[in-house]
Amino acid sequence: MQLYNYSLKVKNKLLLSNVNIKFESGVINHLLGKNGVGKSCFAKSILGVFPYKGEIKTNAKSIVAIGSYTNLPLDLLGQDILDLTRRLYKKETVDYLFNLLNIGDIPLNNRLKNLSDGQKQKLKLLYFLSKEPELIILDEFTNALDKKTSMDIYKFLNTFLKQGNITSINITHNLSDLEYMEGNYYLIEDQNIISGLSKEEIINYYIKGE
Amino acid sequence: MKIELKRGIRNKFFLIMLFLNVLSVFLGYVLLVVLDEVTKVTFQNFVESVYTVYTQLGIFIFSPIIIKQIYTDYKEKNIMFYKALNYNTSRYYISKVFMVIMGTIMGSIIATLLICVPFGKFNLFFIVFLKIEAVMIFYSILMTFLGFIFSNFIVAFCVSIAAWIIGMQISAISKNLRFFAYYDAINLDYQEFIKFLKNKLAFQSIFINIGENYLFNIIILIICIALVNILKRKWISNGV
Numbered sequence: 001m002q003l004y005n006y007s008l009k010v011k012n013k014l015l016l017s018n019v020n021i022k023f024e025s026g027v028i029n030h031l032l033g034k035n036g037v038g039k040s041c042f043a044k045s046i047l048g049v050f051p052y053k054g055e056i057k058t059n060a061k062s063i064v065a066i067g068s069y070t071n072l073p074l075d076l077l078g079q080d081i082l083d084l085t086r087r088l089y090k091k092e093t094v095d096y097l098f099n100l101l102n103i104g105d106i107p108l109n110n111r112l113k114n115l116s117d118g119q120k121q122k123l124k125l126l127y128f129l130s131k132e133p134e135l136i137i138l139d140e141f142t143n144a145l146d147k148k149t150s151m152d153i154y155k156f157l158n159t160f161l162k163q164g165n166i167t168s169i170n171i172t173h174n175l176s177d178l179e180y181m182e183g184n185y186y187l188i189e190d191q192n193i194i195s196g197l198s199k200e201e202i203i204n205y206y207i208k209g210e
Numbered sequence: 211m212k213i214e215l216k217r218g219i220r221n222k223f224f225l226i227m228l229f230l231n232v233l234s235v236f237l238g239y240v241l242l243v244v245l246d247e248v249t250k251v252t253f254q255n256f257v258e259s260v261y262t263v264y265t266q267l268g269i270f271i272f273s274p275i276i277i278k279q280i281y282t283d284y285k286e287k288n289i290m291f292y293k294a295l296n297y298n299t300s301r302y303y304i305s306k307v308f309m310v311i312m313g314t315i316m317g318s319i320i321a322t323l324l325i326c327v328p329f330g331k332f333n334l335f336f337i338v339f340l341k342i343e344a345v346m347i348f349y350s351i352l353m354t355f356l357g358f359i360f361s362n363f364i365v366a367f368c369v370s371i372a373a374w375i376i377g378m379q380i381s382a383i384s385k386n387l388r389f390f391a392y393y394d395a396i397n398l399d400y401q402e403f404i405k406f407l408k409n410k411l412a413f414q415s416i417f418i419n420i421g422e423n424y425l426f427n428i429i430i431l432i433i434c435i436a437l438v439n440i441l442k443r444k445w446i447s448n449g450v
Binding site for chain 2: 044047048049050064065066067069070071072073074075076077080084088111127128131
């Protein structure tokens with residue numbers, strides 16, 4: 001995915017100005033930045049929520065954005081989500097994700113609201129990724145997950161997102177994401193997206209302000 | 211549509227609608243006996259009282275549960291779930307209205323049974339049901355629309371009350387503006403039904419009146435679908 005002369009203004013605040021940058025496919029692109037610099041607004045502009053200037057060039061026919069919210073109706077059962085996913089998408093894809101995410105370990109006869117955050121996130125990944133989207137945006141996705149669940153999710157994402165045809169952007173404040181998921185690192189600062197940073201550089205820049 | 215019906219069952223929407231309809235009938239009875247101090251309750255004054263509850267208090271009774279059906283989706287940021295199902299704004303809105311109307315049909319049947327059975331007036335069951343359901347369909351279309359527009363539950367509820375009050379005031383200006391409070395007790399539609407209950411209006415005329423009710427609801431639905439399509443960015447920004 002490439003941005004050409006991309007600018008984003010939300011509620012009269014200029015968040016990004018004349019950005020030209022490329023997000024590679026087959027690699028996890030981590031996007032960091034302080035609160036309010038426009039990370040989530042950038043993601044929403046890709047989804048068409050906010051209008052932007054310039055061009056976003058992508059071959060992706062299908063885009064999904066998954067956040068820290070449930071994004072699935074909490075009144076449904078886990079089994080309802082599984083049945084719906086099986087009905088909608090390719091059997092091989094659903095089975096592959098089902099096994100990779102260990103969905104069989106989730107008590108699917110419970111309502112989603114009674115499942116743990118980690119179980120909900122796994123069902124969410126099953127539902128949204130079975131569609132085989134080419135562009136995946138994760139927005140603070142690993143917030144509120146315990147260590148074990150986070151590790152399961154990292155293992156899964158490291159396998160799934162590194163497929164050649166997928167472009168992924170992981171918007172995060174969670175430094176564990178950087179530690180356990182190697183990728184490219186981007187920083188939003190001064191209305192620009194800075195690329196080409198190493199993991200150490202972005203941690204120093206972001207955390208220590210150096 | 212199927213997923214909405216499943217949600218309606220799982221989140222007890224249908225059950226709550228049944229309860230609210232029973233409550234409306236009960237309120238109709240209480241108002242008649244306590245406020246109007248009627249000692250002998252007849253079929254005619256009971257129907258009139260219950261119908262008045264639906265037209266005058268229905269907005270307070272039913273709008274919170276109807277608005278909540280969309281508010282929950284915005285709160286949980288569920289719109290991506292629907293987008294993955296290839297829903298667009300109008301399909302989403304129509305499927306919500308459809309689900310709510312399923313609930314109102316069940317509720318109206320129960321309410322009509324509670325009205326008709328004690329008096330053995332089964333010959334009027336269909337007419338009473340159609341009149342109550344017409345009011346409920348109107349609420350379903352309008353409240354779902356307000357829930358769609360406003361991501362804040364309190365704002366959506368307050369706007370529904372404000373719209374009801376303003377509608378009544380506008381309709382009081384002229385008979386030609388009665389559509390702003392179409393089902394309200396001050397207007398022709400309500401008065402025609404009361405005339406029918408008092409045997410002052412023929413069967414044929416009440417069916418014409420009911421036909422007009424449903425035509426009015428269809429027009430309101432078409433207007434709301436058109437507005438929902440115009441406001442598709444609002445749908446995404448509220449729920450993504």
